[in-house]
Amino acid sequence: MSERISTVLVTGANGFVGSRLCRVLSQQGWRVIAGVRRTADLGLLKDLKVELRYGDLTRPDALTAMMADCDCVVHNAGVVKAKRAETFYEVNATGAQRVCEAAVTSDRPIRRLVYISSLAAAGPTESGRPRTEADPARPLTTYGRSKLAGEQAVSAYADRLQVVSLRAAGVYGPGDREIFSAFQAVNRGLRPIFGDPERKIQLVHVDDLCRAVALALEAPIRSGEAYFIAEDRAYTMRELIAMLGEASGKRGLPLRLPGGVFRFISAVSEFAFRCVGATPMLTREKANELLASWEISTQKAREAFGFCSQIPFFEGARETFAWYRREGWLA
Numbered sequence: 001m002s003e004r005i006s007t008v009l010v011t012g013a014n015g016f017v018g019s020r021l022c023r024v025l026s027q028q029g030w031r032v033i034a035g036v037r038r039t040a041d042l043g044l045l046k047d048l049k050v051e052l053r054y055g056d057l058t059r060p061d062a063l064t065a066m067m068a069d070c071d072c073v074v075h076n077a078g079v080v081k082a083k084r085a086e087t088f089y090e091v092n093a094t095g096a097q098r099v100c101e102a103a104v105t106s107d108r109p110i111r112r113l114v115y116i117s118s119l120a121a122a123g124p125t126e127s128g129r130p131r132t133e134a135d136p137a138r139p140l141t142t143y144g145r146s147k148l149a150g151e152q153a154v155s156a157y158a159d160r161l162q163v164v165s166l167r168a169a170g171v172y173g174p175g176d177r178e179i180f181s182a183f184q185a186v187n188r189g190l191r192p193i194f195g196d197p198e199r200k201i202q203l204v205h206v207d208d209l210c211r212a213v214a215l216a217l218e219a220p221i222r223s224g225e226a227y228f229i230a231e232d233r234a235y236t237m238r239e240l241i242a243m244l245g246e247a248s249g250k251r252g253l254p255l256r257l258p259g260g261v262f263r264f265i266s267a268v269s270e271f272a273f274r275c276v277g278a279t280p281m282l283t284r285e286k287a288n289e290l291l292a293s294w295e296i297s298t299q300k301a302r303e304a305f306g307f308c309s310q311i312p313f314f315e316g317a318r319e320t321f322a323w324y325r326r327e328g329w330l331a
Helices: 016-027 060-066 085-104 142-155 180-187 206-218 237-248 259-275 284-290 299-305 313-326
Strands: 007-011 031-036 051-054 072-075 112-118 163-168 170-172 190-194 203-205 225-229 253-257
Touching: 007 016, 016 031, 016 206, 051 060, 060 085, 072 085, 072 206, 085 112, 085 142, 112 142, 112 206, 142 163, 142 284, 163 206, 170 206, 170 313, 180 190, 180 237, 180 313, 190 237, 190 259, 203 206, 203 313, 206 225, 206 299, 225 299, 237 313, 253 259, 259 284
Parallel strands: 007 031, 007 072, 031 051, 072 112, 112 163, 163 225, 170 203, 190 253
Antiparallel strands: none
């Protein structure tokens, strides 16, 4: 008799990271359940052989139904921008708690739950050395604090459910919209550097993050732990922009913005968006986050479940530019 194929539920499956997770896990032999909302744009899932199940983090009964017959869960759904602070906590923290509660009451025992958290939950580099998971968390933004609250909600189930939190650095790659603006600016011939050009930044290609998730789903690791997931090295802001320029294949003009000017622009942006009832992408909190240094150690994940990044930034940036152009996002 052949071994039964394991089934994994991916919440937030229609988004940039979620759809890529569905693709990678399917390729690795998992039966993938794509958890999405009824109103979700399913464009990034159209070519994948996944089963769609509909639900919402605000409806526990729907989460229970979504999880039926699953062996593992990757909780990826969340919000990165919102008009009200309460929305961040309702979705990112209370939502995580509801997913865990559905998992412990599932008809089939859930073998492992992986929570996709964020480096924002830990906060930026301090004391001039790479941050480790042992350092006290000091998030700068409401988003970061809500993701930390989500981690705490998940770890509260560590004695009833095998759980792990993956703190992803800034994620980029084909399909991304959050860091797209940087690619767009470089494609238009600009080389924007705001704040200290020598501050360190660590990112992670979406496929490296997916590899980390796949490893964490099956590795014999201790329940309740959190791990940083990023490329194994940090770059200065100056290096990142130079590599973006080279990957774009276009010439560009440097654009330097001192930190104070960037913060002023963020304050104007936040005020203008709120005046018209829209959700601002650039806020004063976000500006402080973008101006900070983000250098971390990935040693804990390497030692615990063998994660090592495989895609250096220049290679990933070149691939991402090609995807944006192929899909018509960039000319």
